[in-house]
Amino acid sequence: MIKSMTGYGKAEAALGHKKITVEIRSLNSKQTDLAVKLPALYRPQEYEIRNLVAKRLQRGKIDVYITVELAGSQNSVTLNKQAFDEYYTQLMALADGQNMAWGTKAVDAALLQVILRLPDVVQTETTTLSDEENHALMKAVEEALNHIEAFREQEGAILIADLLKRIDKIESLKNGVEPYEKARTETIKARIRENIEAIGIPLDSNRLEQEMIYYIEKLDITEEKVRLQNHCNYFREVARSEEGVGRKLGFIAQELGREINTLGSKANEATMQKMVVEMKDELEKIKEQLLNIL
Numbered sequence: 001m002i003k004s005m006t007g008y009g010k011a012e013a014a015l016g017h018k019k020i021t022v023e024i025r026s027l028n029s030k031q032t033d034l035a036v037k038l039p040a041l042y043r044p045q046e047y048e049i050r051n052l053v054a055k056r057l058q059r060g061k062i063d064v065y066i067t068v069e070l071a072g073s074q075n076s077v078t079l080n081k082q083a084f085d086e087y088y089t090q091l092m093a094l095a096d097g098q099n100m101a102w103g104t105k106a107v108d109a110a111l112l113q114v115i116l117r118l119p120d121v122v123q124t125e126t127t128t129l130s131d132e133e134n135h136a137l138m139k140a141v142e143e144a145l146n147h148i149e150a151f152r153e154q155e156g157a158i159l160i161a162d163l164l165k166r167i168d169k170i171e172s173l174k175n176g177v178e179p180y181e182k183a184r185t186e187t188i189k190a191r192i193r194e195n196i197e198a199i200g201i202p203l204d205s206n207r208l209e210q211e212m213i214y215y216i217e218k219l220d221i222t223e224e225k226v227r228l229q230n231h232c233n234y235f236r237e238v239a240r241s242e243e244g245v246g247r248k249l250g251f252i253a254q255e256l257g258r259e260i261n262t263l264g265s266k267a268n269e270a271t272m273q274k275m276v277v278e279m280k281d282e283l284e285k286i287k288e289q290l291l292n293i294l
Helices: 040-057 081-097 105-117 131-199 205-218 222-241 246-267 270-290
Strands: 007-015 018-027 032-037 060-070 077-079 122-124
Touching: 007 131, 018 040, 018 131, 032 040, 040 060, 040 131, 060 131, 081 105, 131 222, 131 246, 131 270, 222 246, 246 270
Parallel strands: 032 060
Antiparallel strands: 007 018, 018 060, 077 122
16 A cells, blocks of 8 residues: 555543643655654653654654643642742843843743743642553554554555556657657658758768668667656556555656656657657656655
8 A cells, every 4th residue: 555654643542630632743754754742751651652653654754742631620730949940040140141121010920931831840740650541642642643544545545646647648658759750760861861962962872771770770769668668567566566665666767767868869859859848747746746655
C-alpha cells in the first residue's frame, strides 16, 4: 500500500479526572525528523513513544503533541514558591538593568502571568506515573498512530492514482511521436539534397546515400523509446506491488528523464520536440508528487 508522508491523527483517553490528548502531524522529509512535546510527568515515556512513532511512520517531519486536562473539581495544584521567587528576582534584575519601569497594576499582572507559565512554578500533586495512566497514554498514542496511518494511506492512494495517470500520459506522448519519425527522415534527406544542390558542387550519389544513412541512424530514437516504455512499465509494477517505494520511484523517474532528454536531443522535428516538452512537464509533476510518497 502506497502511503503519503502527509497526515494527521488524534486520539483521547479518559482516566478518572484526567483527559489525555495525543495529536500527531507529519509532512514530507528526506529523513525522520521527530519532535515530541509532552508534560513533565510523561517524560520517562518519551523514549518509548519516540521509538514507537518512528517505527510506525518510518519517515517524514513528524510532530507529536501530548496534553493532559484535569477536571475542575479535581484540579489540585500547588505553587512552587522557591521557583516563583527565583524567577521573579531574576526578571526584576533584568528589568532594572534595562531601566524598565515597574509597579503599575497592568505590568504586575502581566509579570504574574509570565512567571506562572514558566517551568516548575505550577505543580500537580501527582509526581509519579501510575501503571494505569501509562497504559492509557500508550493506548492513546497507538490509536493516534492508527488514525494517521489511515490518513496517509488515503492520501497515498490519491497520489499514486495521479502519478500513474501521468505515466500513461508520457507513454501516450511517446506513442504519438512514431507517426512523425518516417516523415522526419524524408524531410532531413530532402533538406540535405537541396543544400548540396544549392551549393552546386558535383557529388557521388552512392556516397551521399551512405552518409545520409549514417547521419539518420544517429537520429534514430527506437532504443530510447524501448527503454522509456520499459521504465514506464517498471514504474507501474513497483507502484502497485511494493511498500515504502518513494525513493525507488524517484530513481525510476530519473531514468525516465534521461530517456526523454535523449529523445528530445535527437528529435530534430518541431512536433516531436513539442511532445518531448510535454513529457518533461509531466515528469516534473511526477517528481514533485514523489516528494510526498513514503
